[in-house]
Amino acid sequence: DGGITQSPKYLFRKEGQNVTLSCEQNLNHDAMYWYRQDPGQGLRLIYYSQIVNDFQKGDIAEGYSVSREKKESFPLTVTSAQKNPTAFYLCASSIVRGTEAFFGQGTRLTVV
Amino acid sequence: AQSVTQLDSQVPVFEEAPVELRCNYSSSVSVYLFWYVQYPNQGLQLLLKYLSGSTLVKGINGFEAEFNKSQTSFHLRKPSVHISDTAEYFCAVSDGGSNYKLTFGKGTLLTVNP
Numbered sequence: 505d506g507g508i509t510q511s512p513k514y515l516f517r518k519e520g521q522n523v524t525l526s527c528e529q530n531l532n533h534d535a536m537y538w539y540r541q542d543p544g545q546g547l548r549l550i551y552y553s554q555i556v557n558d559f560q561k562g563d564i565a566e567g568y569s570v571s572r573e574k575k576e577s578f579p580l581t582v583t584s585a586q587k588n589p590t591a592f593y594l595c596a597s598s599i600v601r602g603t604e605a606f607f608g609q610g611t612r613l614t615v616v
Numbered sequence: 617a618q619s620v621t622q623l624d625s626q627v628p629v630f631e632e633a634p635v636e637l638r639c640n641y642s643s644s645v646s647v648y649l650f651w652y653v654q655y656p657n658q659g660l661q662l663l664l665k666y667l668s669g670s671t672l673v674k675g676i677n678g679f680e681a682e683f684n685k686s687q688t689s690f691h692l693r694k695p696s697v698h699i700s701d702t703a704e705y706f707c708a709v710s711d712g713g714s715n716y717k718l719t720f721g722k723g724t725l726l727t728v729n730p
Contacts, residue, residue, distance in 0.1 A: 508659075537717065544625065546706060546722035547660075562717065594659055603667075604650060605718055607659035 506531050510595050510608035517589075517615050525580045525611045527595035534598075536578040537605060540564060541592040550593075553578055582613065589615045618643040618709050622721035630729050631699055637692040637724045639707035649690040650708040650718070651681055660706065666690065677701070702728045 508529045517523045529536065535554050539547040549562030553572040567586025572578055578597075582589045592612050596605040623638040641647060648667050652660040664675025671683040681692045690707060707721040 510659075539720075544722060546622075547718075547720040549717055549719075552717055592657075596660075603648070604662050604665055607652075607661070609659045610657070612657070 508595055508597055508606055508608035510593075510611050513609065513611060515611055515613045517613070519615055520584045522584060523582050523589075523613065525582070525593055525595075525613070527578045527580065527608060528576055529578075529595075529597045529606075529608075530576060531597055531599075531606060532575070533606070534575070536572070537596040537598075538562075538568075538570065538578070538580045539594045539596065541594060541610075547594065550580065589613060618647070618711055618719050620707050620709050620719055620721035622705075622707055622724050624724050625722065626725045626727065628727045628729060629697055632696050634695050635693065635697050635701075635726065637705050637707075637726065639690045639692065639721060641688050641690065641707070641709045643688075643709060643711055645711045648710045649681075649683060650710070651675065651679070651690070651692050652706045652708060652720075653677075654704045654706065654723075656703075663692070663705070697726070697728045699728050699730060701726060 511526045537552040538550040548564050550568050551570045553559035569581045594610045595608040598605045619642050621640045629635050650665045651663040654660050663679050664673045666673045666683045674680045679694050704723045704725050706723050708718045710718050
């Protein structure tokens with residue numbers, strides 16, 4: 505089945521540690537996105553990538569980093585510089601500009 | 617810059633009643649509009665989208681939405697809801713041009729009661 509796989513589903517980390525969230529897609533999509541979801545805040549864009557080896561900051565990129573070495577993969581690293589990292593993180597992909605995005609099942613990160 | 621306002625954060629309704637979830641957007645260019653649904657602890661699933669053409673758009677699970685350019689609205693409707701429609705609903709906009717990324721509203725929690 506084609507789709508987007510995020511792993512792990514739940515992740516716990518100690519404060520001050522970097523953590524990497526995985527996102528893989530087999531839809532042959534060019535564009536990939538990372539969103540952060542907090543209760544009552546909707547989805548906010550962290551980073552997006554339109555093509556391999558290129559990515560752009562979204563609205564809340566501070567404290568996060570990404571890479572796009574392969575078309576299928578777009579991992580997100582939550583660094584110790586992120587002040588409030590506990591959230592639900594969603595990865596998405598799309599084929600062309602402005603068309604619908606397909607979402608993974610999300611990773612819930614809890615930092616203690 | 618584009619933005620999306622979902623006018624109701626929570627909408628409680630009884631089973632088999634009609635429902636309307638409101639969405640207004642602002643953008644300086646032509647837009648694409650979307651409604652997504654999210655069940656607890658899951659990703660988002662596309663309900664319907666407006667790209668061009670007919671302003672009345674039909675989606676999955678009996679939902680429909682109407683694009684109103686003059687009022688910059690894209691309200692979601694269903695004539696008769698089921699318990700299983702209980703979920704959070706997100707309206708989103710993309711300008712379809714160089715700024716292709718989606719901008720989401722803050723969501724509306726629809727709760728269907730028996």
